[in-house]
Amino acid sequence: MEKLVGAYYQANSCNFSVWAPHRNQVNIIINKARKIALAKDNKGYWEANAPDVSPGDLYAIELDGEITRPDPASISQPKGVHGQSQVLDRQYSHWTDDEWNGLSMNEMIIYELHVGTFTDVGTFEGIIDKLDYLLSLGINTIEIMPVSQFPGTRNWGYDGVFPFAVQDSYGGMDGLKKLVNHCHQKGIAFLLDVVYNHMGPEGNYLSEYGPYFTDKYSTPWGKAINFDDAYSDHIRSFFLQNALMWLDNFHLDGLRLDAVHAIKDFGAKHFLQELADEVEALERRLQRPLTLIGESDLNDPRYINPSDKGGYKLTGQWIDEFHHALHAIATTERDGYYSDFGEMHHLHKAFEKTFVYDGIYSPHRKKTFGSSAEENPFHQFVVFSQNHDQIGNRMMGDRLSQLVSYETLKLSAAAVLLSPYVPMLYMGEEYAEEKPFQYFVSHTDPELVEAVRKGRKSEFAYFQKEGLETPDPQSEQTFKNSTLSWNLEGEKHKMMLQFYQKLIGIRKQHPAMHVTERDFCDFILQDKLIIMHRRDDEGHLLIALMNFGSQETKYQLKNQPELYKLLDSSASKWLGPGEKPSSKKEGEGQLILNPNSVLVLSNITL
Template identity: 45%
Template sequence: MSKSAPFQFGPRIEDDRVRFRFWAPKQQAPALVIDGVADPLPMQPVGDGWFEAAVPGGPGLRYRFRLDDGLEVPDPGSRHQPDDVHGPSEVIAPDAYEWHDRAWRGRPWHEAVVYELHVGTFTPEGTFRAAIDRLDHLARLGVTAIEVMPVADFPGTRNWGYDGVLPYAVEASYGRPDDFKAFVDAAHARGLMVLLDVVYNHFGPDGNYLPLYAPIFTDKHRTPWGEAVNVDDAASPAVRDFLIENAVYWVRDFHLDGLRLDAVHEIRDDGDLHVLDELRQRVAAAVPHRPVHIVLENEENDSGRLAREDGVARRFTAQWNDDVHHVLHVAVSGEDAGYYADYAGRTDLLGRALAEGFAFQGAHMPYRGSARGAPSGDLPPDAFVAFLQNHDQIGNRAFGDRITAIAPAEAVRAATAVVLLSPQIPMLFQGEEWGSRRPFPFFCDFTGDLADAVREGRRGEFARFPEFADPARRAEIPDPTAVDTFLSAKLDWSEPELPKHADILDWTRRLLSLRHAAIVPLLPLIGRGGSFRELGPGAVAIVWEIADGRQLQLAANLSAASVEADLDLGGDLLWRQGSVGSDHVGEWSVDWRIAGP
């Protein structure tokens, strides 16, 4: 693992002492407060808003910084918060964990089958150590990459993770930093990559002390959370470094195989080198001897960020493909409210999203009220991550109900067969592999007025939907701050032992086994998106050209009515779900095959 210069943020252990660094340009004379030491220690200014102090000691030391007004705050670069976000920070030895993955060199992206999990609900215990015991299940399933929802420290003990306020500190309710390292180590031992979801577009509303002492935000840009993070102000390069070093920290020190960057369209940077591109460059430089995959969530569908050169990603590895989710969800559920309205009845968008990546490639999107996206057909399919479910698309529903609770089983199976054998990179959400019916509602651990505001705000979001026009109906929406709401999201690991769920699990395993045997070897040979034609409402035929002259072919009818079709069913059949013939595609039917020489 590549070693580089020490991080600017966070304490440095120097032999028998610890050097503390604090970037606080809004302060005149901050002080260091050590637990068990009566008097605060003045910190010395060292330029550019930085202050330093060194004291005897080592790992385990707990400390805070005292601001000019007497308020004591945790270290913004804290590695661990044993008493949550308002408590003292703890000095952690960066090299204490004994790694066993020295031979690990990562995996190429085209081999990825992604499994998104939330540490707190993945197991009854909700810890990294408990999650290790379930890694064999994932390896047997055919998963090759785990995507962990954010673990940066958040207030309380239950949260999706997008309200983090101390991005370097592992959430204490999940375990200590070495527990996360042990999880990654154990995953690598089973051939599993680990990617971490990180949030650089905002900070949570409780425990974020940064604005008190540093220019972390700017009124130059606005986001859904308020003022934007100040990454493009040349006068404050430390803000960029704070985020970029965090990415390097996770990948280098925790041996992670990649990152998923949350909502990058809300990271506003007008400079010559966008902060995301600098992040990518510095991560690659810090870990030069193995692949590091950086996956985007980007509402703008900017295909330029996914550009390839000689088959290699020049900037970012892939993007979550919300368009694929939307076309599939509308097809199997029949829902057409909100943004789903733009996809309802649009078989052309179904075909385009599956074949080319983005459904909207610069066209006007009525729900959005503006154009969205850019042409993506020249990109290889593995530039996109396809899914039928994820944390957002489940949890943003009023009751957090999964697709299995609202759509016919045969419809879900058809859509899943499309996703798992797609040349796009497939992703499953925890429990999806056995058809879990456990919900994944939004939950958090706020208190007081903030809890009231979140509770009412959550219910208010649904007031514009006809089914929630009645206040009594809105009152039935789970309280996101209630412990029971969190507990309802925990996976039930007895479900896979039930015959119905065991059958789905076996079916999923067989699909992924086929993917690894027949689809994965083709992906380096599929250099661009496919071509599609509409067969009828909800039914499409897609062809992807393979460099050796063969074709990967899909005929799919994601509707409840059979359609007539003129199909060439030559070549080798890989998978058939339902009824497909040369003259028809039956309801909820899928046919995958390889044709050609």
């Protein structure tokens, strides 16, 4: 990596470093009064050590005596994305997580949340107050949506423009460190969603410092970040420093990398591979596992394959196709990309092969798409029935609880939590939250606000329904509509929460659920019924029968050991229509399953 950038405070002085190769003069202006000239090296880095600087001091960078801008590597923006940057002491004196040994990806049960809407207070402190609740649910990993400084106080986080600065309205740098520390004290791993494929449109001053973007490629958000063009060594270093800061200085356990397919890099060593190498070295130094999970829609295992297979060595990746196959069956929706799904063989293949389109023709894309993931273990893939994208990128932001029956909700939860993949829940789904999660922003540029409104209406036009008005992203009410209700008292909500706790308990306690090699898991498709067999090398067996049909169905057990019923989603205790008569021990014989139900059997009791 190149030289460290940003403001580094130590012992009443601060070292300032900024990369601006095409500028002739760069100064730091501290507290709008004191000017300090920076010296330029032969790579375009400007640097100086300033005495008598204290944490809390504000500063701006003056470029060629003409304009002042925030520091692109700022770690604090208390005045917003257009205001001065702030010096902070990066050392945190309250760490108590020395005994924390981390979690490997195959152990994770992930809970994705958005800081601003998870609680009424919308801060890191609010999450701390809910950690005992998450523990009681069975969660051992939380993943928060991006927290790098964005315009205003309402945003999903993907409009961040200061990658190193923690959103001030959430609690800033120390607030995030306090949250991570509390998580580790309670045995919860912490993942952060980061965006290395684009920058937000408001407050993005990077181009005034250097060629951070390139015209060689375009992305859905405009020019691509410059990872392989002239001067790209320094841009790569900028983002590598960012990733390592989160993992080292903030003690994070891993990063979720947004839309890695939009990171345009055709150099000899892809940025992601360089990132994985740097993280491996840090992992060895810290002596605990660190996780890199990519979001990709390419159905390409290259991102997670080792270097000797031409891969980029990420730990794992999200699998949207599992969601699409499950959602299309559960809801019968066929709009947009759901048109490629909707048949039971799609869902069966998502369970068995991971990628549905693995080198076969995709009617929606009108081309052959994807490649096989069969050489990769199940635990390299994250699956979900809901997430921020799949809810929020619907016109009304409606959750699955508003689209399907209570029985289908339980079945969808079981499909995710009993699968051999790494499961991820989206905040509130565990108690069947009914409030939407909608798209919201708080930009200050009127033209940008109007462009976002128009774009929102057109980009997802295939989800629109007659008579419905697209929620205004800029409206504070849209944001408030998306804040969790925490309605845990209603009978259906309370019982759904207990149902999730039961599923997670089975996942944690049953030995067969800890084996994620493909040879130890089989899937059978019988009409609308998927039968999953999971086992380990000691003979422990779990069978999950998932009826996705609207009719009662039967299944004939043959040559099985004595089986015990662990769960029947149709039982009256789960507010279902009632179990079908069967003996407790089910080694042979016919099983009858209610519509949209799951039956879980095992040769051991829990």
